[in-house]
Amino acid sequence: MNVVGISHLTHNQVVTGSSPAGPGKVLISPWLMRTSLRAGAYLVKAAIVLPLGRYYCNWETKQKFGLNSISEVGSKPANAFQHSFTSFVYRLHLGWASSQFAMWQHEYFGGNPCNQRHMDLHNNKVGNMTRYWRYRGSLLTSKYFLPVFANNAFLFITHTTIGTPGYTFGVDKEFDWSAYISTQRGSQDCKTCKKDRKGISQFFIYIEQ
Amino acid sequence: MPTRSKWNLAIKIDEPLDVYVGVKATDSSDFTIYNYVIDNSNGSKRPIYLSPIASFPNDTPTQSTIDANLDSIYAFIVSSQDTLYLDKSMTDLSNYYLQPVVTLDLGTQIFSFITDIDYNSFK
Numbered sequence: 454m455n456v457v458g459i460s461h462l463t464h465n466q467v468v469t470g471s472s473p474a475g476p477g478k479v480l481i482s483p484w485l486m487r488t489s490l491r492a493g494a495y496l497v498k499a500a501i502v503l504p505l506g507r508y509y510c511n512w513e514t515k516q517k518f519g520l521n522s523i524s525e526v527g528s529k530p531a532n533a534f535q536h537s538f539t540s541f542v543y544r545l546h547l548g549w550a551s552s553q554f555a556m557w558q559h560e561y562f563g564g565n566p567c568n569q570r571h572m573d574l575h576n577n578k579v580g581n582m583t584r585y586w587r588y589r590g591s592l593l594t595s596k597y598f599l600p601v602f603a604n605n606a607f608l609f610i611t612h613t614t615i616g617t618p619g620y621t622f623g624v625d626k627e628f629d630w631s632a633y634i635s636t637q638r639g640s641q642d643c644k645t646c647k648k649d650r651k652g653i654s655q656f657f658i659y660i661e662q
Numbered sequence: 663m664p665t666r667s668k669w670n671l672a673i674k675i676d677e678p679l680d681v682y683v684g685v686k687a688t689d690s691s692d693f694t695i696y697n698y699v700i701d702n703s704n705g706s707k708r709p710i711y712l713s714p715i716a717s718f719p720n721d722t723p724t725q726s727t728i729d730a731n732l733d734s735i736y737a738f739i740v741s742s743q744d745t746l747y748l749d750k751s752m753t754d755l756s757n758y759y760l761q762p763v764v765t766l767d768l769g770t771q772i773f774s775f776i777t778d779i780d781y782n783s784f785k
Contacts (some may be wrong), residue, residue, distance in 0.1 A: 519744065528766060528768065610757070631712050632774050634762075635761075636762075636764065645707070
Protein backbone atom coordinates (compact mmCIF):
# COMPACT_ATOMS: atom_id res chain seq x y z
CA MET A 454 0.00 0.00 0.00
CA ASN A 455 1.38 3.36 -0.96
CA VAL A 456 1.17 6.00 1.67
CA VAL A 457 1.03 9.48 0.25
CA GLY A 458 2.38 12.10 2.57
CA ILE A 459 1.22 15.67 2.76
CA SER A 460 4.51 16.84 1.26
CA HIS A 461 3.66 15.03 -2.02
CA LEU A 462 0.27 16.65 -2.27
CA THR A 463 1.68 20.10 -1.74
CA HIS A 464 4.58 19.79 -4.16
CA ASN A 465 7.06 18.87 -1.48
CA GLN A 466 6.27 21.92 0.62
CA VAL A 467 4.77 21.62 4.04
CA VAL A 468 1.72 23.72 4.48
CA THR A 469 2.29 26.28 7.17
CA GLY A 470 -0.19 28.98 6.14
CA SER A 471 -3.10 29.90 8.39
CA SER A 472 -5.72 29.35 5.68
CA PRO A 473 -7.04 25.79 5.50
CA ALA A 474 -7.18 26.13 1.69
CA GLY A 475 -3.44 26.66 1.49
CA PRO A 476 -1.24 29.70 1.11
CA GLY A 477 -2.65 32.41 -1.10
CA LYS A 478 -6.07 30.78 -1.30
CA VAL A 479 -9.37 31.58 0.40
CA LEU A 480 -11.83 28.91 1.31
CA ILE A 481 -15.40 30.11 0.73
CA SER A 482 -18.61 28.37 1.51
CA PRO A 483 -20.77 26.91 -1.29
CA TRP A 484 -23.46 29.39 -0.31
CA LEU A 485 -21.12 32.36 -0.78
CA MET A 486 -19.87 30.93 -4.06
CA ARG A 487 -23.41 30.54 -5.37
CA THR A 488 -24.45 34.01 -4.20
CA SER A 489 -21.38 35.60 -5.80
CA LEU A 490 -22.04 33.90 -9.11
CA ARG A 491 -25.70 34.91 -9.03
CA ALA A 492 -24.82 38.51 -8.19
CA GLY A 493 -22.34 38.60 -11.06
CA ALA A 494 -24.89 37.16 -13.45
CA TYR A 495 -27.46 39.69 -12.23
CA LEU A 496 -25.08 42.60 -12.87
CA VAL A 497 -24.42 41.34 -16.39
CA LYS A 498 -28.16 41.04 -16.94
CA ALA A 499 -28.74 44.55 -15.58
CA ALA A 500 -26.04 45.94 -17.86
CA ILE A 501 -27.96 44.53 -20.81
CA VAL A 502 -31.55 45.17 -19.70
CA LEU A 503 -31.18 48.80 -18.55
CA PRO A 504 -29.97 50.36 -21.82
CA LEU A 505 -31.84 47.97 -24.12
CA GLY A 506 -35.07 48.32 -22.12
CA ARG A 507 -34.80 52.07 -22.20
CA TYR A 508 -34.14 52.07 -25.94
CA TYR A 509 -37.09 49.77 -26.60
CA CYS A 510 -39.50 51.74 -24.38
CA ASN A 511 -38.53 55.03 -26.04
CA TRP A 512 -39.07 53.40 -29.44
CA GLU A 513 -42.51 52.11 -28.39
CA THR A 514 -43.43 55.57 -27.07
CA LYS A 515 -42.54 57.18 -30.37
CA GLN A 516 -44.41 54.54 -32.35
CA LYS A 517 -47.58 54.53 -30.28
CA PHE A 518 -47.90 58.29 -29.91
CA GLY A 519 -46.62 59.25 -33.35
CA LEU A 520 -43.64 61.28 -32.16
CA ASN A 521 -40.66 62.20 -34.31
CA SER A 522 -38.33 62.39 -31.33
CA ILE A 523 -38.55 61.15 -27.74
CA SER A 524 -38.00 64.73 -26.52
CA GLU A 525 -41.51 65.54 -27.81
CA VAL A 526 -43.17 63.62 -24.95
CA GLY A 527 -42.98 66.66 -22.65
CA SER A 528 -45.35 66.18 -19.73
CA LYS A 529 -48.13 64.69 -21.81
CA PRO A 530 -49.75 61.25 -21.40
CA ALA A 531 -47.02 59.98 -23.74
CA ASN A 532 -44.56 60.82 -20.97
CA ALA A 533 -46.67 58.82 -18.50
CA PHE A 534 -46.56 55.88 -20.92
CA GLN A 535 -42.79 56.19 -21.32
CA HIS A 536 -42.11 56.27 -17.57
CA SER A 537 -44.63 53.67 -16.46
CA PHE A 538 -43.78 51.22 -19.24
CA THR A 539 -40.02 51.56 -18.72
CA SER A 540 -40.36 50.93 -14.98
CA PHE A 541 -42.67 47.99 -15.77
CA VAL A 542 -40.06 46.42 -18.09
CA TYR A 543 -37.32 46.92 -15.49
CA ARG A 544 -39.42 45.24 -12.81
CA LEU A 545 -40.32 42.41 -15.16
CA HIS A 546 -36.68 41.55 -15.85
CA LEU A 547 -34.75 42.93 -12.88
CA GLY A 548 -37.21 43.01 -10.00
CA TRP A 549 -39.04 45.80 -8.22
CA ALA A 550 -36.18 47.22 -6.15
CA SER A 551 -33.86 47.62 -9.14
CA SER A 552 -36.63 49.13 -11.21
CA GLN A 553 -37.52 51.60 -8.50
CA PHE A 554 -33.89 52.55 -7.91
CA ALA A 555 -33.02 52.94 -11.60
CA MET A 556 -36.03 55.18 -12.22
CA TRP A 557 -35.65 57.09 -8.95
CA GLN A 558 -31.98 58.05 -9.44
CA HIS A 559 -32.86 59.43 -12.87
CA GLU A 560 -35.25 61.88 -11.22
CA TYR A 561 -33.14 62.54 -8.13
CA PHE A 562 -30.15 63.79 -10.12
CA GLY A 563 -32.18 65.20 -13.02
CA GLY A 564 -32.77 68.78 -11.79
CA ASN A 565 -36.42 68.91 -12.86
CA PRO A 566 -38.84 71.27 -11.11
CA CYS A 567 -40.93 69.66 -8.37
CA ASN A 568 -44.11 69.26 -10.44
CA GLN A 569 -42.24 67.44 -13.24
CA ARG A 570 -40.20 65.33 -10.83
CA HIS A 571 -43.17 64.11 -8.84
CA MET A 572 -45.21 63.47 -11.96
CA ASP A 573 -42.42 61.19 -13.20
CA LEU A 574 -41.87 59.50 -9.82
CA HIS A 575 -45.59 58.85 -9.57
CA ASN A 576 -45.85 57.41 -13.09
CA ASN A 577 -42.85 55.16 -12.41
CA LYS A 578 -44.74 53.65 -9.51
CA VAL A 579 -47.84 53.16 -11.63
CA GLY A 580 -45.82 50.88 -13.93
CA ASN A 581 -43.81 48.96 -11.38
CA MET A 582 -46.31 48.71 -8.58
CA THR A 583 -49.93 49.88 -8.64
CA ARG A 584 -50.73 48.90 -12.24
CA TYR A 585 -48.02 46.30 -12.79
CA TRP A 586 -50.43 43.41 -13.14
CA ARG A 587 -52.65 45.33 -15.53
CA TYR A 588 -49.65 45.86 -17.81
CA ARG A 589 -48.51 42.24 -17.27
CA GLY A 590 -51.87 40.65 -18.11
CA SER A 591 -51.93 36.87 -18.35
CA LEU A 592 -49.11 34.94 -16.71
CA LEU A 593 -49.19 32.60 -19.70
CA THR A 594 -47.63 35.36 -21.78
CA SER A 595 -43.85 35.03 -21.95
CA LYS A 596 -42.05 37.92 -20.29
CA TYR A 597 -40.11 38.47 -23.50
CA PHE A 598 -43.25 39.37 -25.52
CA LEU A 599 -42.79 43.05 -24.78
CA PRO A 600 -45.14 44.35 -27.54
CA VAL A 601 -48.05 42.67 -25.72
CA PHE A 602 -47.24 44.56 -22.54
CA ALA A 603 -46.70 47.79 -24.46
CA ASN A 604 -50.18 47.39 -25.88
CA ASN A 605 -51.66 46.80 -22.41
CA ALA A 606 -49.91 49.93 -21.13
CA PHE A 607 -51.03 51.99 -24.13
CA LEU A 608 -54.67 50.92 -23.68
CA PHE A 609 -54.49 51.86 -20.00
CA ILE A 610 -52.96 55.31 -20.61
CA THR A 611 -55.21 56.29 -23.52
CA HIS A 612 -58.47 54.86 -22.14
CA THR A 613 -61.31 57.36 -22.30
CA THR A 614 -64.92 57.21 -21.17
CA ILE A 615 -67.71 58.50 -23.40
CA GLY A 616 -69.28 61.59 -21.89
CA THR A 617 -66.38 62.24 -19.54
CA PRO A 618 -63.58 64.64 -20.50
CA GLY A 619 -59.95 63.65 -20.16
CA TYR A 620 -58.48 60.23 -19.60
CA THR A 621 -60.28 57.59 -17.54
CA PHE A 622 -57.18 56.67 -15.54
CA GLY A 623 -55.33 59.98 -15.81
CA VAL A 624 -55.29 63.06 -13.59
CA ASP A 625 -54.49 66.45 -15.12
CA LYS A 626 -52.36 68.37 -12.60
CA GLU A 627 -51.46 71.27 -14.90
CA PHE A 628 -53.47 73.85 -12.95
CA ASP A 629 -53.09 72.38 -9.45
CA TRP A 630 -49.31 72.07 -9.68
CA SER A 631 -48.66 75.14 -11.83
CA ALA A 632 -46.89 77.09 -9.05
CA TYR A 633 -44.74 74.20 -7.78
CA ILE A 634 -41.71 74.93 -9.92
CA SER A 635 -38.95 74.96 -7.31
CA THR A 636 -36.00 72.80 -8.40
CA GLN A 637 -34.77 72.33 -4.83
CA ARG A 638 -35.11 68.81 -3.46
CA GLY A 639 -37.05 68.69 -0.20
CA SER A 640 -38.61 72.12 -0.76
CA GLN A 641 -42.18 72.86 0.29
CA ASP A 642 -43.22 72.61 -3.37
CA CYS A 643 -41.90 69.06 -3.59
CA LYS A 644 -43.46 68.10 -0.25
CA THR A 645 -46.84 69.39 -1.41
CA CYS A 646 -46.64 67.46 -4.71
CA LYS A 647 -45.59 64.31 -2.86
CA LYS A 648 -48.45 64.57 -0.39
CA ASP A 649 -50.92 65.35 -3.15
CA ARG A 650 -50.03 62.36 -5.33
CA LYS A 651 -50.35 59.85 -2.50
CA GLY A 652 -54.12 59.86 -2.83
CA ILE A 653 -54.17 59.01 -6.55
CA SER A 654 -51.86 56.01 -6.69
CA GLN A 655 -54.09 54.09 -9.10
CA PHE A 656 -54.04 56.88 -11.71
CA PHE A 657 -51.29 58.32 -13.85
CA ILE A 658 -50.47 62.05 -13.83
CA TYR A 659 -49.93 64.45 -16.72
CA ILE A 660 -49.54 68.23 -16.73
CA GLU A 661 -49.76 69.07 -20.43
CA GLN A 662 -52.48 68.13 -22.88
CA MET B 663 -33.75 76.12 -25.50
CA PRO B 664 -37.22 77.53 -24.75
CA THR B 665 -39.81 77.19 -27.48
CA ARG B 666 -42.79 78.95 -25.89
CA SER B 667 -43.91 80.41 -22.57
CA LYS B 668 -46.85 80.20 -20.17
CA TRP B 669 -47.64 82.11 -17.00
CA ASN B 670 -49.71 81.62 -13.90
CA LEU B 671 -50.80 83.40 -10.72
CA ALA B 672 -50.82 81.79 -7.29
CA ILE B 673 -51.21 82.66 -3.64
CA LYS B 674 -48.87 81.56 -0.87
CA ILE B 675 -50.71 81.09 2.42
CA ASP B 676 -48.42 81.40 5.41
CA GLU B 677 -50.71 80.16 8.21
CA PRO B 678 -53.76 77.93 8.74
CA LEU B 679 -56.63 79.59 6.90
CA ASP B 680 -59.84 78.75 5.07
CA VAL B 681 -59.61 80.99 2.01
CA TYR B 682 -62.12 81.52 -0.79
CA VAL B 683 -60.86 82.98 -4.07
CA GLY B 684 -63.09 84.12 -6.95
CA VAL B 685 -61.55 84.59 -10.39
CA LYS B 686 -63.31 86.03 -13.44
CA ALA B 687 -61.45 85.80 -16.74
CA THR B 688 -62.30 88.20 -19.57
CA ASP B 689 -63.55 85.36 -21.77
CA SER B 690 -65.74 83.95 -19.00
CA SER B 691 -69.22 85.08 -17.99
CA ASP B 692 -68.95 83.99 -14.38
CA PHE B 693 -66.56 83.70 -11.45
CA THR B 694 -64.70 80.49 -10.76
CA ILE B 695 -64.55 79.96 -6.99
CA TYR B 696 -61.73 78.09 -5.28
CA ASN B 697 -61.79 77.11 -1.62
CA TYR B 698 -58.39 76.40 -0.10
CA VAL B 699 -58.23 74.99 3.43
CA ILE B 700 -54.69 75.27 4.77
CA ASP B 701 -53.85 73.48 8.03
CA ASN B 702 -50.16 74.34 8.37
CA SER B 703 -47.73 77.26 8.44
CA ASN B 704 -45.35 75.94 5.79
CA GLY B 705 -46.15 78.53 3.13
CA SER B 706 -48.46 76.46 0.95
CA LYS B 707 -48.92 77.70 -2.62
CA ARG B 708 -52.26 77.41 -4.35
CA PRO B 709 -53.03 78.31 -7.98
CA ILE B 710 -55.60 80.93 -8.92
CA TYR B 711 -55.08 81.42 -12.65
CA LEU B 712 -53.25 79.68 -15.49
CA SER B 713 -52.80 81.27 -18.91
CA PRO B 714 -54.99 79.31 -21.33
CA ILE B 715 -52.60 79.62 -24.28
CA ALA B 716 -48.85 79.57 -24.70
CA SER B 717 -47.01 82.51 -26.24
CA PHE B 718 -43.57 82.99 -27.75
CA PRO B 719 -40.39 82.38 -25.69
CA ASN B 720 -39.24 84.92 -23.09
CA ASP B 721 -42.65 86.58 -23.16
CA THR B 722 -42.67 87.88 -19.57
CA PRO B 723 -46.22 88.91 -18.62
CA THR B 724 -46.83 92.59 -17.91
CA GLN B 725 -49.74 94.46 -16.35
CA SER B 726 -51.35 94.75 -19.78
CA THR B 727 -51.20 90.93 -20.11
CA ILE B 728 -53.07 90.60 -16.81
CA ASP B 729 -55.63 93.23 -17.83
CA ALA B 730 -56.23 91.51 -21.14
CA ASN B 731 -56.89 88.14 -19.50
CA LEU B 732 -58.52 88.88 -16.15
CA ASP B 733 -61.56 90.97 -15.22
CA SER B 734 -61.34 90.65 -11.46
CA ILE B 735 -60.10 88.52 -8.60
CA TYR B 736 -61.25 88.63 -5.00
CA ALA B 737 -60.41 86.62 -1.91
CA PHE B 738 -62.09 86.39 1.47
CA ILE B 739 -62.16 84.43 4.70
CA VAL B 740 -65.04 83.89 7.09
CA SER B 741 -63.97 84.92 10.58
CA SER B 742 -66.44 84.07 13.40
CA GLN B 743 -69.24 86.45 12.34
CA ASP B 744 -67.58 88.56 9.68
CA THR B 745 -66.46 88.10 6.12
CA LEU B 746 -63.03 89.64 5.69
CA TYR B 747 -61.83 90.56 2.21
CA LEU B 748 -58.25 90.64 1.00
CA ASP B 749 -56.88 94.13 1.37
CA LYS B 750 -54.92 94.31 -1.87
CA SER B 751 -55.70 94.21 -5.55
CA MET B 752 -55.02 90.75 -6.97
CA THR B 753 -55.15 91.98 -10.55
CA ASP B 754 -52.26 94.35 -9.88
CA LEU B 755 -49.06 92.61 -10.93
CA SER B 756 -46.97 94.80 -8.62
CA ASN B 757 -48.48 92.87 -5.68
CA TYR B 758 -46.87 89.66 -6.95
CA TYR B 759 -43.29 88.47 -7.16
CA LEU B 760 -41.91 86.24 -9.87
CA GLN B 761 -40.55 82.82 -8.98
CA PRO B 762 -37.33 81.73 -10.74
CA VAL B 763 -38.30 80.96 -14.33
CA VAL B 764 -37.93 77.29 -15.32
CA THR B 765 -37.95 75.65 -18.73
CA LEU B 766 -39.66 72.28 -18.97
CA ASP B 767 -38.46 69.33 -21.06
CA LEU B 768 -40.56 70.26 -24.05
CA GLY B 769 -39.19 73.82 -24.03
CA THR B 770 -42.07 75.57 -22.24
CA GLN B 771 -40.93 78.44 -20.03
CA ILE B 772 -42.99 78.92 -16.89
CA PHE B 773 -43.48 82.39 -15.42
CA SER B 774 -45.10 81.90 -12.03
CA PHE B 775 -46.23 84.91 -9.96
CA ILE B 776 -46.87 84.57 -6.24
CA THR B 777 -48.48 86.81 -3.65
CA ASP B 778 -48.12 86.11 0.07
CA ILE B 779 -51.23 85.97 2.23
CA ASP B 780 -51.81 85.62 5.95
CA TYR B 781 -54.65 86.43 8.35
CA ASN B 782 -53.62 90.08 8.61
CA SER B 783 -53.99 90.51 4.85
CA PHE B 784 -57.78 90.39 5.31
CA LYS B 785 -59.77 93.38 6.59
